[in-house]
Amino acid sequence: MSGVSTAAYVARRAAQKERVRILYRRALKDTLNWAVHRHLFYQDADALRQRFEANKDVEDLDRIDRLIANAEATYNKWRHPDPYVVPWAPGGSKFHRNPIPPAGIEIVYDYGREDND
Amino acid sequence: MALKAALLRHVRVPVQTLNPGLSLTLTGAKWGLPSLRWMSSHDDHLSKNEVTERVLSVVKSFPKVDPSTVTPEVHFQKDLGLDSLDNVEIVMALEEEFKLEIPDKEADKIDSTNLAIEYIYNHPMAG
Numbered sequence: 001m002s003g004v005s006t007a008a009y010v011a012r013r014a015a016q017k018e019r020v021r022i023l024y025r026r027a028l029k030d031t032l033n034w035a036v037h038r039h040l041f042y043q044d045a046d047a048l049r050q051r052f053e054a055n056k057d058v059e060d061l062d063r064i065d066r067l068i069a070n071a072e073a074t075y076n077k078w079r080h081p082d083p084y085v086v087p088w089a090p091g092g093s094k095f096h097r098n099p100i101p102p103a104g105i106e107i108v109y110d111y112g113r114e115d116n117d
Numbered sequence: 118m119a120l121k122a123a124l125l126r127h128v129r130v131p132v133q134t135l136n137p138g139l140s141l142t143l144t145g146a147k148w149g150l151p152s153l154r155w156m157s158s159h160d161d162h163l164s165k166n167e168v169t170e171r172v173l174s175v176v177k178s179f180p181k182v183d184p185s186t187v188t189p190e191v192h193f194q195k196d197l198g199l200d201s202l203d204n205v206e207i208v209m210a211l212e213e214e215f216k217l218e219i220p221d222k223e224a225d226k227i228d229s230t231n232l233a234i235e236y237i238y239n240h241p242m243a244g
Contacts, residue, residue: 086218
């Protein structure tokens with residue numbers, strides 16, 4: 001019985017840790033969207049890090065879940081409307097521009113000739 | 118690893134035969150000789166050494182890391198004494214260095230220099 005509950009505890013902790021890592025990653029990227037200059041970004045990133053560090057030692061699982069849910073709600077509320085996207089990525093300015101032609105299509109260099117010449 | 122490198126080299130062969138002048142620019146300096154698709158990122162790919170060197174320089178310049186301890190096989194959290202949030206920051210720095218956008222779930226798995234080098238080297242858009 002205790003083995004099962006320990007496994008459940010470990011699994012739930014692992015899921016929570018992953019949620020926190022991904023939330024921190026998204027929030028950090030969003031910080032860079034809001035503060036486009038480095039000297040602004042570093043301060044904002046430190047502030048963000050401190051907000052994560054503040055609840056580092058919380059042990060109660062349900063409280064951790066509530067904290068994560070609150071943080072995700074805050075992140076969603078303050079998400080940048082026009083984030084930076086790497087040009088080739090979906091949503092980027094070069095996405096699907098000048099794509100590589102599909103296999104089997106080739107250029108035939110016989111300009112000006114009719115089909116039955 | 119060696120097999121993958123061999124495969125990549127094999128795959129490039131038809132491109133080189135089509136454009137004999139291009140083979141020099143494939144692995145050489147980026148802004149050297151003009152190639153067939155000037156200012157295109159499709160034709161050049163980073164070499165393993167360059168990826169390793171740049172990944173290591175990013176990790177070494179992370180403020181909480183002692184540069185002398187960084188090797189190509191180092192694990193961020195076990196060997197360098199970082200925590201998981203530092204790991205996230207390093208991966209984000211690597212994304213900026215190589216102009217990549219790594220999906221969240223995959224970026225979460227990158228926890229050592231070895232994995233980072235492998236992932237970036239095999240990424241077609243790494244630049």
